[in-house]
Amino acid sequence: MIGRKSVLKRVGATALALGLAASLGACSQGSASTSSAGGSTLTLNGDRADFVDAYKVAGDALAELGDYSIDPRNVPSTENYQQVIRSSLQTDSTTDLVKWWNGYRLQDLARSGGLADLSAEWDTAVDEGWVNPDTKDSFSYDGKVYGMPMYKSYWVIFYNKKVFNDVGITPPTTWDEFLSNNEAIKAAGVTPLFGTQEAGWTSFIWFEEILSKLDPDFYSKLMAGEAKYTDEPAQEALRIWGDLYAKGYFTAPDIAWDNEPALFQEGTVAQVPMGSWRNGIFVTNGMTEDDYGAYLLPVIKEGTQPSVITESGVIAVAAKSAKKDEALKTMGNWLNPEVQSAWVNQIKDTSANPEVVTDDPTLTSISEQVAAEKPVELVRFWEASPPPLIEGGVQFLASYMVDPSEDNIMPTLEKLQDLADSEWAKWKAAE
Amino acid sequence: MTATSVRPAGAGSEIASRPGGRRPRVAGRPRPAFAAIPFLIPALVLVGALLLVPFVSTVYQSLTRDNGFTSTFIGFENYSRLLQDPTFLQSLLNTVMWTVGTLILPVGLGLLIAVFTNSMRGGRWLRLAFVLPYAMSGAATAVIWGFILRSDGALNQAIAFLGFTPPASGWLLEWPTNTLVMILANTWQATGVTVILFLVGLQSIPPETVEAGSLDGATGMRLFWHIVLPQLRPVTIVVIGMSIANSLRVFDLIWLLTKGGPGGVSETLAVTMYRQTFIISDYGYGAAVAVVLAIIVVASSYAYLRRQLKGV
Numbered sequence: 213m214i215g216r217k218s219v220l221k222r223v224g225a226t227a228l229a230l231g232l233a234a235s236l237g238a239c240s241q242g243s244a245s246t247s248s249a250g251g252s253t254l255t256l257n258g259d260r261a262d263f264v265d266a267y268k269v270a271g272d273a274l275a276e277l278g279d280y281s282i283d284p285r286n287v288p289s290t291e292n293y294q295q296v297i298r299s300s301l302q303t304d305s306t307t308d309l310v311k312w313w314n315g316y317r318l319q320d321l322a323r324s325g326g327l328a329d330l331s332a333e334w335d336t337a338v339d340e341g342w343v344n345p346d347t348k349d350s351f352s353y354d355g356k357v358y359g360m361p362m363y364k365s366y367w368v369i370f371y372n373k374k375v376f377n378d379v380g381i382t383p384p385t386t387w388d389e390f391l392s393n394n395e396a397i398k399a400a401g402v403t404p405l406f407g408t409q410e411a412g413w414t415s416f417i418w419f420e421e422i423l424s425k426l427d428p429d430f431y432s433k434l435m436a437g438e439a440k441y442t443d444e445p446a447q448e449a450l451r452i453w454g455d456l457y458a459k460g461y462f463t464a465p466d467i468a469w470d471n472e473p474a475l476f477q478e479g480t481v482a483q484v485p486m487g488s489w490r491n492g493i494f495v496t497n498g499m500t501e502d503d504y505g506a507y508l509l510p511v512i513k514e515g516t517q518p519s520v521i522t523e524s525g526v527i528a529v530a531a532k533s534a535k536k537d538e539a540l541k542t543m544g545n546w547l548n549p550e551v552q553s554a555w556v557n558q559i560k561d562t563s564a565n566p567e568v569v570t571d572d573p574t575l576t577s578i579s580e581q582v583a584a585e586k587p588v589e590l591v592r593f594w595e596a597s598p599p600p601l602i603e604g605g606v607q608f609l610a611s612y613m614v615d616p617s618e619d620n621i622m623p624t625l626e627k628l629q630d631l632a633d634s635e636w637a638k639w640k641a642a643e
Numbered sequence: 644m645t646a647t648s649v650r651p652a653g654a655g656s657e658i659a660s661r662p663g664g665r666r667p668r669v670a671g672r673p674r675p676a677f678a679a680i681p682f683l684i685p686a687l688v689l690v691g692a693l694l695l696v697p698f699v700s701t702v703y704q705s706l707t708r709d710n711g712f713t714s715t716f717i718g719f720e721n722y723s724r725l726l727q728d729p730t731f732l733q734s735l736l737n738t739v740m741w742t743v744g745t746l747i748l749p750v751g752l753g754l755l756i757a758v759f760t761n762s763m764r765g766g767r768w769l770r771l772a773f774v775l776p777y778a779m780s781g782a783a784t785a786v787i788w789g790f791i792l793r794s795d796g797a798l799n800q801a802i803a804f805l806g807f808t809p810p811a812s813g814w815l816l817e818w819p820t821n822t823l824v825m826i827l828a829n830t831w832q833a834t835g836v837t838v839i840l841f842l843v844g845l846q847s848i849p850p851e852t853v854e855a856g857s858l859d860g861a862t863g864m865r866l867f868w869h870i871v872l873p874q875l876r877p878v879t880i881v882v883i884g885m886s887i888a889n890s891l892r893v894f895d896l897i898w899l900l901t902k903g904g905p906g907g908v909s910e911t912l913a914v915t916m917y918r919q920t921f922i923i924s925d926y927g928y929g930a931a932v933a934v935v936l937a938i939i940v941v942a943s944s945y946a947y948l949r950r951q952l953k954g955v
Contacts, residue, residue, distance in 0.1 A: 291921055291922060292921075294921070294924070295711075295921050298711040298712065298924065299711070302712065320710075324710075324711075324712030324713065325712075326712070409904065409905055410793075410902075412902050412904070412922075415905075463795075464793070464794030464795060464813060464816075465794075465813070465816060465905070466793050466794050466813050466815050466816050466901075467793060467794060467795055468789065468793060599923075599924065600923045600924065600925065603922050603923050604923065607904060607905070607906045607907055608906055610904050610905040610906055611904075611905050611906030611908075613905065614812075614813075614816045614817065614905045614906075642710075642713075
């Protein structure tokens with residue numbers, strides 16, 4: 213018996229040591245989200261590593277105007293980031309400024325009382341002509357503004373010009389041309405369209421693009437909870453999407469989202485639907501206007517109102533910031549053209565200030581197309597409904613991408629509608 | 644707790660009789676049982692602050708509707724929602740698959756590898772190949788297997804290179820294939836630790852018993868089955884106990900390979916807990932999943948160890 217016990221002890225000790233080693237290995241460095249910076253600097257927390265240098269550049273421009281500069285921190289994972297902000301905003305260890313999303317995501321944070329009221333700063337920006345006053349709702353809760361727009365991304369289709377030249381096609385102006393282009397690209401052995409559910413959120417992209425080009429009015433109503441996912445236009449959108457899958461135009465639904473820029477650059481995939489914020493990565497990777505361009509996806513049926521999906525991140529001020537007044541004052545100059553041109557030229561995206569133009573040829577071309585077509589601007593799916601509905605909804609859309617068959621259309625939409633019913637009820641109950 | 648500090652007389656006399664052992668107790672001054680309390684305080688404080696307080700607060704949170712900002716007490720509503728949630732039931736089923744898979748594969752393979760490499764020439768080098776993956780983090784393992792298993796990954800490229808057609812549905816996209824391949828990926832990493840533990844067990848077996856068995860004519864499987872395996876029982880208990888606990892809390896591999904999807908089909912309870920809490924921000928519901936998971940882990944570990952350790 214004693215022999216067995218000592219064996220057990222040895223085994224137990226080894227197991228304990230190994231377990232301890234494993235758990236220590238699994239520990240990762242916590243994120244530093246806390247505290248205000250000293251002197252005339254404001255801390256800012258964000259989830260975009262590629263924005264860190266740009267925050268500093270914008271901060272320098274703000275400092276030149278007599279405001280505070282910016283000391284950015286970054287939490288690389290969006291999921292962890294949201295968690296960090298949700299917990300830190302309730303304490304005085306929050307950063308002074310917080311990067312967030314517009315629409316319902318901003319409302320979610322604003323109604324918790326964690327954000328400071330930026331209405332006065334917004335009004336000043338409107339008076340100066342620095343921002344389109346029509347976009348106010350997207351940054352407001354209960355009539356007050358809680359975030360200043362960081363950028364204004366248009367959702368477009370980026371296309372690889374070399375592939376288009378080789379195949380002998382031009383960007384489509386009608387849906388039929390879009391289809392015939394895809395057929396020609398596929399015949400040339402290149403995958404026409406990028407689509408993946410691998411990153412979780414990415415499954416809404418094609419649903420949103422197709423539905424908004426099919427019936428923009430229905431899209432807006434659906435997002436606002438005034439129409440049902442089981443209604444005919446949503447069914448039709450999934451049918452069109454499934455048809456594009458059946459024709460073999462898409463990448464596999466589990467392709468890594470991080471590989472998208474590389475696949476696009478090397479011409480393995482000819483077209484990627486993405487916000488113009490993705491432009492910065494293409495430029496960083498060394499692509500030029502000779503390599504790629506962007507076009508607005510044409511409407512599906514002739515006579516439909518053209519539309520474009522837009523997206524604006526926001527910078528908000530934490531209500532419990534130790535430098536709240538300084539942060540509010542600084543945000544009063546965020547949309548100043550001098551700050552904005554430094555900022556958008558660094559992030560390679562479009563400014564929310566209509567006066568500011570970037571020197572990037574692709575963005576200029578997008579702005580020109582928007583000016584020419586005058587599409588109705590729609591809020592992106594991600595920000596256009598209560599967050600739990602969106603986060604749950606992308607799961608069902610991901611399932612549809614794996615099985616894009618006619619038989620799966622109604623089950624997918626019924627699940628989405630059930631979720632919409634319960635989440636809208638919860639959202640309204642919390643108002 | 645104080646009861647554990649009372650040493651049985653037999654064990655005490657054994658130590659006292661050793662040279663340099665415990666000093667004989669001063670006569671006439673019986674040691675009060677509570678004398679041990681001050682020594683227990685640091686451990687009690689640590690366990691209390693790091694385990695019990697969070698657990699109690701999680702149990703309370705599971706009885707609330709909590710979005711991270713505001714919290715309302717709603718009784719057992721989260722638990723009744725769990726029972727009607729198809730994703731939760733799917734996640735429970737996947738957790739059972741993971742437990743069974745982890746019991747069969749890493750434990751079975753670990754035993755085989757340990758036995759063969761223990762007596763084999765050059766076995767220690769061969770063993771390294773199986774043990775090294777254990778040194779990698781779960782996240783690194785997931786990244787490697789992601790490269791292999793995605794539709795454009797190494798496995799499908801190899802299948803195509805050999806002239807076969809890769810499966811159209813992909814490895815990570817459909818249930819139960821995605822859960823099964825992830826169990827295999829986990830086996831690649833988790834077998835190392837079972838090999839190490841079984842080796843410790845094998846090397847603790849007195850060679851006389853094996854020799855005696857051989858002299859009596861036992862060889863091969865017979866020797867293994869009747870002489871070696873029974874003596875591995877203590878180590879097997881630990882290995883299986885650890886495997887059960889590990890399989891119930893598996894998270895990183897699944898999260899990085901499929902995020903529990905598509906559509907939640909490959910979620911386990913740990914993933915459901917994370918998604919509900921940190922993605923959906925339904926903290927109360929996430930806490931309810933955590934409580935269910937904790938009950939399952941504790942109950943299964945307790946039931947298993949209580950039963951197994953009786954005979955040791």
